[in-house]
Amino acid sequence: MSSVVTYNDMDLVCFDVFRNASKYRFILFYRPPGTDALSRHTAGLLCSALEELAMVDIPTFIVTDLNCPNIDWQSHPQAIGEIGSAFVDFTTSNGYVQCVMEATRGSNILDLIFCNDPILLSHIDVLPPFSSSDHNTIEFVISCEPTDYSVDSGETRKHYLWSEGDYESMAAYLHQIRWPDPLTTNFTANDLWSALCNVINNAIDLFVPYKFVSSQPGLKKTQVSQVYP
Numbered sequence: 001m002s003s004v005v006t007y008n009d010m011d012l013v014c015f016d017v018f019r020n021a022s023k024y025r026f027i028l029f030y031r032p033p034g035t036d037a038l039s040r041h042t043a044g045l046l047c048s049a050l051e052e053l054a055m056v057d058i059p060t061f062i063v064t065d066l067n068c069p070n071i072d073w074q075s076h077p078q079a080i081g082e083i084g085s086a087f088v089d090f091t092t093s094n095g096y097v098q099c100v101m102e103a104t105r106g107s108n109i110l111d112l113i114f115c116n117d118p119i120l121l122s123h124i125d126v127l128p129p130f131s132s133s134d135h136n137t138i139e140f141v142i143s144c145e146p147t148d149y150s151v152d153s154g155e156t157r158k159h160y161l162w163s164e165g166d167y168e169s170m171a172a173y174l175h176q177i178r179w180p181d182p183l184t185t186n187f188t189a190n191d192l193w194s195a196l197c198n199v200i201n202n203a204i205d206l207f208v209p210y211k212f213v214s215s216q217p218g219l220k221k222t223q224v225s226q227v228y229p
Helices: 037-053 082-093 167-175 180-185 189-207
Strands: 011-019 022-030 060-065 111-115 121-127 137-142 156-160 210-214
Touching: 011 037, 022 037, 037 082, 111 121, 111 137, 167 189, 180 189
Parallel strands: 022 060
Antiparallel strands: 011 022, 060 111, 121 137, 156 210
């Protein structure tokens, strides 16, 4: 495990876990309830910290009690108010998915797990509260299979800005693809899958802007961006 990063002005801790050649980042923070000026200031500090810590190209898990009951996480995330909107904008713009879909306190989903690679979460359970807590317990299991993430790599990788994609143009582009063609030129399941993935990935590169981030956590992201037509 790497050294732990803490922030004195907020309840936040960040640490990395190493397993073989793979690296996983965990960011835990607590936002006290409230919507006053101090609460908005604290939310701004938290979002700034997330911009620094969560913009990395390794599996990252953000675990938090956000105290934003007005966010509808069970459908397309929408928030009412400045604080909730700031967190929703950050997560949707940077490819993070909220994975807790059951109430954790009363009828509200307050305790959250965000992940930039949600397929790694093989199991999530909302369980009864621990000890005297008034929040339910969240238990989750991560599949830690070997990956090609290098802990020493200083290369940069694409980070897609999904919320800024031009999906109408992407749909029009995919509509004009002659989909039967790959079936006549690829004769194994693997070849056919690769051909279909190439079409989809090309569409993503054309219509979803991206920027390059360092694959080595701790380095600042570069400011190179792709502008789609």
